[in-house]
Amino acid sequence: MFFQNHIFCCTNRREAGHTRGCCAEKDGEQLRDYMKMRVKELGIAKTRVNNSGCLDRCELGPCIVIYPEGIWYSPKTKADIDEIIELHLQQGKIVERLTLPEA
Numbered sequence: 001m002f003f004q005n006h007i008f009c010c011t012n013r014r015e016a017g018h019t020r021g022c023c024a025e026k027d028g029e030q031l032r033d034y035m036k037m038r039v040k041e042l043g044i045a046k047t048r049v050n051n052s053g054c055l056d057r058c059e060l061g062p063c064i065v066i067y068p069e070g071i072w073y074s075p076k077t078k079a080d081i082d083e084i085i086e087l088h089l090q091q092g093k094i095v096e097r098l099t100l101p102e103a
């Protein structure tokens, strides 16, 4: 298998004042950059951090989804990203406090 984990980070940007908002205005790009950097620095194998367009859960953003599990998170800070990397990617545990509801 080429990649074991695929992480899609919404970095979609809408015009200011849009009713749904967007992940870019909630630091989606900076958090994506940080996650990408830390995954590389820590040498987490078979893991790809990708940009994503709108994942259609804008109001709950910034949104990321990790496959193959299909777990949705809304990390607000770099510390949240660190926790997702350590617990989810390195230990295989879901970080419940940062998950988005199923529906």
Ligand code: FES
Residues within 6 Å of the ligand: 010, 011, 012, 013, 021, 022, 023, 024, 053, 054, 055, 056, 057, 058, 059, 061, 062, 063
């Ligand atoms: S703008 Fe990120 S989910 Fe829609």
